[in-house]
Amino acid sequence: MKMSKLYMPTLRETPSEAEIPSHQLLLRAGMIRNLVSGIYSYLPLGYRVIRKIENVVREEMDNAGSQETLMSAIQPRALWDASGRWEDFGPEMFKLKDRNSRDFCLGPTHEEYFASLIKGEIKSYKQLPLNLYQIQTKYRDEKRPRFGVIRAREFIMKDAYSFDRDKEGMEKSYKEMWKAYDRIFDRLKLRYKVVEGDSGAMGGNRSHEHMAMSEVGEGLIVYCAQCDYAATDEKAKVVYDIKKPDEDMGEMEKVYTPEVTTIDDLVDFFNIERSRFGKAVVYNASGEPIVVIVPGDRELNETKLCNYLKIPEHELEMANDEMVRNISGADAGFTGPVELKSNVRLVIDSRITNMTNLIVGGNETGYHLKNVNYGRDFNGEVVEDLLLVEEGDVCPKCGAALIMDRGIEVGNIFQLGTKYSESLGVNYLDENGKERPIVMGSYGVGISRTMSAIVEQYHDEYGIIWPLIVAPYHVIITVINYNDEEQRVLGERLYEDLRNRGLEVLLDDRKERPGVKFNDRDLIGIPIRITVGRRAAENIVEYSLRKDGKNIEIEEDQIIAKIEDEFRKEGLKI
Ligand code: ATP
Ligand code: MG
Numbered sequence: 001m002k003m004s005k006l007y008m009p010t011l012r013e014t015p016s017e018a019e020i021p022s023h024q025l026l027l028r029a030g031m032i033r034n035l036v037s038g039i040y041s042y043l044p045l046g047y048r049v050i051r052k053i054e055n056v057v058r059e060e061m062d063n064a065g066s067q068e069t070l071m072s073a074i075q076p077r078a079l080w081d082a083s084g085r086w087e088d089f090g091p092e093m094f095k096l097k098d099r100n101s102r103d104f105c106l107g108p109t110h111e112e113y114f115a116s117l118i119k120g121e122i123k124s125y126k127q128l129p130l131n132l133y134q135i136q137t138k139y140r141d142e143k144r145p146r147f148g149v150i151r152a153r154e155f156i157m158k159d160a161y162s163f164d165r166d167k168e169g170m171e172k173s174y175k176e177m178w179k180a181y182d183r184i185f186d187r188l189k190l191r192y193k194v195v196e197g198d199s200g201a202m203g204g205n206r207s208h209e210h211m212a213m214s215e216v217g218e219g220l221i222v223y224c225a226q227c228d229y230a231a232t233d234e235k236a237k238v239v240y241d242i243k244k245p246d247e248d249m250g251e252m253e254k255v256y257t258p259e260v261t262t263i264d265d266l267v268d269f270f271n272i273e274r275s276r277f278g279k280a281v282v283y284n285a286s287g288e289p290i291v292v293i294v295p296g297d298r299e300l301n302e303t304k305l306c307n308y309l310k311i312p313e314h315e316l317e318m319a320n321d322e323m324v325r326n327i328s329g330a331d332a333g334f335t336g337p338v339e340l341k342s343n344v345r346l347v348i349d350s351r352i353t354n355m356t357n358l359i360v361g362g363n364e365t366g367y368h369l370k371n372v373n374y375g376r377d378f379n380g381e382v383v384e385d386l387l388l389v390e391e392g393d394v395c396p397k398c399g400a401a402l403i404m405d406r407g408i409e410v411g412n413i414f415q416l417g418t419k420y421s422e423s424l425g426v427n428y429l430d431e432n433g434k435e436r437p438i439v440m441g442s443y444g445v446g447i448s449r450t451m452s453a454i455v456e457q458y459h460d461e462y463g464i465i466w467p468l469i470v471a472p473y474h475v476i477i478t479v480i481n482y483n484d485e486e487q488r489v490l491g492e493r494l495y496e497d498l499r500n501r502g503l504e505v506l507l508d509d510r511k512e513r514p515g516v517k518f519n520d521r522d523l524i525g526i527p528i529r530i531t532v533g534r535r536a537a538e539n540i541v542e543y544s545l546r547k548d549g550k551n552i553e554i555e556e557d558q559i560i561a562k563i564e565d566e567f568r569k570e571g572l573k574i
Contacts, residue, residue, distance in 0.1 A: 001473070002495075003508045007044050010520055020216040022455035023148030025464050029524045031472075038145025038153030040448075045524060048472035049451050050156065054135050056187050056469065057158045057445055064180040066131040066160050071113050073137055077103035079112040083423045090314035094139045094153075106139035111442055114161040115420040122438065125165050125430050129173055133160035135447060147216070149448040150408060156447040163438045165428065167417070170439040174206075174415050177443045181210050181411045187571075188450065189467040191457060193407060195221045196231040198303050199414060206415040210445075211407025212453035219407045222389050226400035233404075234303035236389035237396040242295065242351050243275060250357050250371035252338075257368045261333025263296050266368070270359060273297070278352055278360040278372065280335040282319040282327065286311050289319055289327045293337050293360070294349045294386060301388040308347070308383050328363040336361030337378040338369055346380030353382055408453045409446070416440040464525030465546050468570045475563065476506040476526040480514050480533040487536040494530060494541070494556065501560065502574055522546070528563055 009030040017034075018024040026032045031046030042050055058068065074096075080086035086093075086105075094106040107113065114132060122130060138157045145153050162173035178194070185192050190212045197209040209232060211219055223230035231237075260269045267274055277296025282289060283305070290309070294300050306313050321332050327344045328335040337346055337360055352358070353374040362369045372378070391404040421427065421437040430436055451470075458465040468474060475498055479491035488509075495507040506526060508517050521529060531542035531551075539556040545566065554562065567574050 001506055003506055004510050006506070008520075008524070009043070010523060018148065020147050020150075020456070021459050022150070022216075022452040025455055025459055025523070026148055026452065029464060031524075032149060034148075038142060038151070040149050040152055040154070042448075045472040046451070049466070049470050050447060052470045052472075053188065053447050053450050053454075054156075054158070057135065057184055057447065060180045060184045060187070061133050061158070061160060063183075064131070064176050066133045066162075066177075066180075069132050069134050070136060071107070071110055071117070071134055073107050073139065074104050075107045075110075075113055077105065079116055079424070080105065083112050083420055085112070088312045090312055092140045092142065092314070094141050107136075108138055108140045109157075109442075109444070110134070110136075110159055111161065111416065111420050111440070112424065115424045115426045115438075115440065118163060118438075119424060119426045122163065122426075122428055125428055128163055128165050128428060128438070129169055130163045131160060131173060131177075133158060133443075147218075148452055150452045151218070152448065155449065158445040158447055160443040162441040162443070163426075164440075165430065165436070166439055170415055170417070170441050174413060174441050177413050177441065178208065181413065181443075181445070184445065185210055185212070185410065187469060188454060189458075189469065190410065190450075190453060192410070193221060193223060193230055193405075195223070195407075196235050197412060198232060198234040198307070205417060208413050209409045210411035212410050212450075212457065213405065214408050214453065214456040215406055216456060217406035217408040219409045220404060221407050222391075222393070222402045222404050224395040224398060224400050225403055227395060227398040229395050229397040229402075231389075233389050234301065236393075236402075238298075238301075238385055238387040238389050239394050239396050239399075240295070240298065240351055240387060242354050244354060245276070245356055247356060249373050249376065252372055252377055253370040254362055254364075255359075255368050255370050256366060257362075258366045260368070261331075266296070266359065272359070276355075276357070276359055278337065278355070278358040280337065280361050282324050282332075282335055284317050284319045284323055285309055286315040288345065289323050290345045290347060291327065291335060291337065291340060292347045292349075292386065293352050293380070295351050295355070296359075298349075298390070299388040300349075300386055304383075304386050305347070308386070328361070330361070330363050330365040330367075334361040334363065334365055334367060336363055336369060336372070337380060338372060339363055339378075346378070347386070348374065348380045348382050349386040350382050350384045351387075408449065408456065410450045410453050411443075411445045413443045414441060416442055458525075462519070463523035466525040466527055468527045468567065468572060471504075471525065471527050473504040473506045473526050475503055475528045475530060476508060476521050477530045477532060478508045478514075478517050478521060480517075480531065482509050482511055484536070487532050490536045490539065490541070490556070491532045494532070494559070498559075498563075503563065528566055530559065 011028045014024045033041045135158045164170045197207040199207045220233035274297035279296045281292045324332045327341045357371045418437040427435045498505045529544045544551045
């Protein structure tokens with residue numbers, strides 16, 4: 001492609017709405033454009049990257065025995081009513097009506113769709129296992145679209161669905177997809193960790209997330225310094241040793257604590273460590289008030305709470321002051337587990353039950369209670385673990401220290417079991433003619449998000465540094481002065497030669513100053529650079545790589561060998 005014709009609207013200034021490098025650079029390099037919040041367009045260079053990512057994904061999915069299909073983005077409500085997710089997906093689902101007022105959604109994912117696709121068509125165990133995928137546009141009305149195409153409202157996903165006879169079959173399919181994902185992200189040169197995830201709205205039992213390591217990642221992960229344990233913060237099991245005070249149960253006592261409403265205030269007021277307090281958090285869970293008690297030095301994990309309550313996360317919100325007053329009779333900050341108003345669900349982290357002489361809110365404005373003990377002074381629903389993991393917690397597997405880090409979730413695999421096949425009636429006949437539900441798995445890769453994740457890991461202050469495998473073009477030839485006959489002739493000759501060898505080449509034939517050309521080439525991140533300048537008459541050019549910038553002079557006939565070498569180092573062939 002000649003750059004004089006290329007639609008590449010680069011920006012000199014960093015757009016103010018972009019907070020992180022990948023968002024800034026993809027906009028500045030003219031690769032993406034924003035339409036409205038969370039909705040993006042891919043321009044020629046950006047779309048070439050997207051297609052290259054798709055192709056790696058395609059190859060690895062095909063190799064793993066999955067077959068490519070393409071479903072509609074529009075899905076009828078009936079499918080989602082059957083699984084219960086028309087409600088459960090909540091405000092994240094884009095809903096619309098047709099001219100006859102029938103309800104539809106723009107698919108946020110396709111479990112129901114694929115399950116219903118094969119329903120009735122897969123009849124016998126002989127047709128299983130089956131694995132189908134698509135690369136398609138998904139829609140989610142995200143609460144907080146941000147970071148460009150990392151969290152968009154319209155995005156490109158590869159989603160795959162496996163269908164097996166039984167749990168063992170599903171586990172095998174799951175392992176194969178896991179391996180395919182490892183290969184995909186290895187080939188895309190991402191540094192990543194695979195962590196145990198929460199299955200959330202998807203249902204089912206096990207899930208793992210491929211997280212591209214990045215300090216701007218919205219995903220918090222913990223992993224063990226000693227063993228292979230790794231999980232998201234939502235999922236990580238908390239091992240927490242309570243420091244049980246060496247004392248007997250005291251007599252419960254009411255203490256006047258005006259203006260003391262936070263744990264920090266309490267620590268100052270009572271001059272005692274945080275862990276001695278029972279912290280009450282009041283929620284509005286699907287319209288019902290729920291009080292949760294956790295140790296005062298720890299945070300509650302809302303995902304674990306939702307899983308326990310069996311409600312989708314969008315139905316959990318903090319209770320407002322009025323709801324708090326209704327259930328405790330006191331202002332916010334004075335809620336506690338003892339003598340709450342009737343019929344309020346009290347949910348207790350199990351650690352609380354082992355603590356002696358807690359200090360808790362008194363359910364009366366201006367008062368706390370001292371020497372409060374589970375079993376004697378209050379009871380409730382005890383849940384083993386409702387806590388959020390913290391750095392320094394110990395590994396639930398081996399007891400070593402856990403390390404916390406940030407990542408961008410680029411892939412997610414789920415063992416779904418029979419949630420969808422049972423609700424949609426997707427069955428097969430086994431060897432004995434007995435009808436059984438098909439056991440499913442589902443597997444997503446965020447294609448557009450992966451593009452941003454690569455930029456997060458591969459950039460510097462001047463621009464993007466694309467790994468060769470996803471670069472929009474392999475080589476850029478910069479002709480310093482296009483009016484110079486010798487430079488122009490050599491530049492064009494090289495351009496033709498390299499393209500004839502199957503390379504993807506940009507020729508900077510623009511009548512711009514050299515500085516502008518160099519800045520653009522850094523910004524758009526083409527891996528291999530050839531500069532045709534003052535020694536063109538001798539057929540000598542400058543050769544450099546975007547990743548290290550080291551310039552060397554070489555003769556025209558050495559160029560191909562250098563490029564081949566670079567391809568080889570990246571595990572690629574021309
Ligand atoms: P997140 O936790 O980041 O909201 P998710 O767990 O809801 O993502 P999945 O349902 O697992 O997402 O979707 C599969 C993949 O699609 C994700 O791993 C991610 O790479 C990508 N993805 C999900 N939501 C978005 C989004 N809003 N914008 C871009 N990519 C997304
Ligand atoms: Mg996910």
